[in-house]
Amino acid sequence: MKNLTLLGATGSIGDSTLAVVALHPDKFNIFALSANQNWQKMQLLCEKFTPKVVVMADALAAQKLAQVVDSKIEVLHGEEALCAIASATETELVMAAIVGASGMKSSLAAANAGKQLLLANKESLVLAGNLLMQAATANNAQIIPVDSEHSAIFQCLQSGKSGLRKIQLTASGGPFLWATTDSLATVTPEQACAHPNWSMGRKISVDSATMMNKGLEVIEAHYLFGLAAANIEVVVHPQSIVHSSVYYADGSVLSQLGNPDMRSAIAYALSYPHRIDSGVAALDLAQNSPLEFYPPDLHKFRCLQLAFDALEQGGSAMGTLSAANEVAVEYFLNNKIGFLDIAKVLQRSLDKANHHKINSLEDAIANDKAARKTALDAIQYYA
Ligand code: NAD
Numbered sequence: 060m061k062n063l064t065l066l067g068a069t070g071s072i073g074d075s076t077l078a079v080v081a082l083h084p085d086k087f088n089i090f091a092l093s094a095n096q097n098w099q100k101m102q103l104l105c106e107k108f109t110p111k112v113v114v115m116a117d118a119l120a121a122q123k124l125a126q127v128v129d130s131k132i133e134v135l136h137g138e139e140a141l142c143a144i145a146s147a148t149e150t151e152l153v154m155a156a157i158v159g160a161s162g163m164k165s166s167l168a169a170a171n172a173g174k175q176l177l178l179a180n181k182e183s184l185v186l187a188g189n190l191l192m193q194a195a196t197a198n199n200a201q202i203i204p205v206d207s208e209h210s211a212i213f214q215c216l217q218s219g220k221s222g223l224r225k226i227q228l229t230a231s232g233g234p235f236l237w238a239t240t241d242s243l244a245t246v247t248p249e250q251a252c253a254h255p256n257w258s259m260g261r262k263i264s265v266d267s268a269t270m271m272n273k274g275l276e277v278i279e280a281h282y283l284f285g286l287a288a289a290n291i292e293v294v295v296h297p298q299s300i301v302h303s304s305v306y307y308a309d310g311s312v313l314s315q316l317g318n319p320d321m322r323s324a325i326a327y328a329l330s331y332p333h334r335i336d337s338g339v340a341a342l343d344l345a346q347n348s349p350l351e352f353y354p355p356d357l358h359k360f361r362c363l364q365l366a367f368d369a370l371e372q373g374g375s376a377m378g379t380l381s382a383a384n385e386v387a388v389e390y391f392l393n394n395k396i397g398f399l400d401i402a403k404v405l406q407r408s409l410d411k412a413n414h415h416k417i418n419s420l421e422d423a424i425a426n427d428k429a430a431r432k433t434a435l436d437a438i439q440y441y442a
Pocket residue numbers: 066067068069070071072073093094095096097116155156157158159161179180181182205206207257258259260261262263321
């Protein structure tokens with residue numbers, strides 16, 4: 060029986076994680092759950108999974124929750140408590156499924172405590188990739204990717220890195236794969252969030268529509284697998300059946316395939332190096348033909364190009380890009396800027412920012428703060 064801390068329990072990855080856990084009451088026990096504000100949903104999760112500790116980011120939400128749950132459940136709030144459940148001695152597995160930069164400190168806390176870190180929060184790596192990977196190495200923490208593409212690469216690399224030439228991340232292309240650039244000027248948040256294959260939180264859904272998600276994933280892959288930008292490629296694959304591929308010197312290509320359902324990657328991360336039932340239906344290849352592959356359109360999807368640029372620049376540029384993106388996506392979701400303005404805000408933020416090395420968590424936090432301010436200034440041009 061393994062104890063699990065699930066950070067971001069009320070979100071889309073949180074739902075899928077709990078669905079897998081519920082299939083295996085003999086293997087996993089929920090030690091702690093966390094969420095931002097949704098105490099009503101957390102109340103239901105507490106009744107079903109009886110965690111020992113719950114952390115709400117929001118103090119008022121924690122107060123409300125404490126009044127309605129079993130008094131044996133300890134209800135805490137704030138970032139310090141979040142780091143405490145990520146590093147507690149009682150837990151072996153930590154699922155990092157908070158969205159955005161808010162997940163950075165707790166991911167780092169789990170790595171510093173030597174946990175098996177199941178990493179969905181890609182923003183942690185983009186903001187502080189070196190720090191997180193170094194913390195994991197220094198403390199024998201194992202980082203197991205949960206992002207489907209990185210889980211695919213991680214699975215393929217079980218055969219080793221000898222003769223590795225490149226990795227190839229697949230991208231669905233999102234809801235606007237075939238739309239003209241001009242028509243994108245007027246798309247609504249609802250259209251942007253209507254992903255053809257995956258059901259996800261709103262921020263990552265918009266990131267998929269701009270292909271910024273793939274850009275963040277290129278940076279995520281750079282840190283997870285220690286590869287230069289030149290060895291990381293993106294290919295558009297609208298069916299989302301091939302989750303990513305690894306190319307070797309002898310001409311062999313290994314890919315991981317499956318239905319587009321995050322429970323497969325989550326089950327693998329939970330049970331690694333073993334495999335368990337995830338509840339996902341077996342893939343029927345004949346029902347999914349043809350499988351198509353295209354090069355990405357970097358002019359239409361400028362965010363993807365900007366992510367490659369930021370990776371080449373290195374240091375703080377990647378964190379600047381991700382922070383500016385969080386701000387721009389929030390403004391887009393609130394109908395304050397247009398879809399095409401997102402890339403413009405990112406470009407302007409990158410141009411205006413001072414680029415430097417990230418040597419500490421404080422550096423990463425300061426850079427995130429500065430980038431958000433730069434992005435807000437940039438937004439004034441488009442709002
Ligand atoms: P979501 O919006 O559905 O859920 C986010 C979770 O984080 C919620 O539980 C929310 O309460 C919590 N949260 C939000 N703000 C917080 C804050 N300030 N402090 C503490 N907790 C906070 O998001 P999601 O789609 O589940 O994505 C979570 C992470 O996983 C993201 O980094 C995303 O990029 C990554 N990811 C998601 C998917 C997917 O299919 N949804 C796939 C791959 C990677």
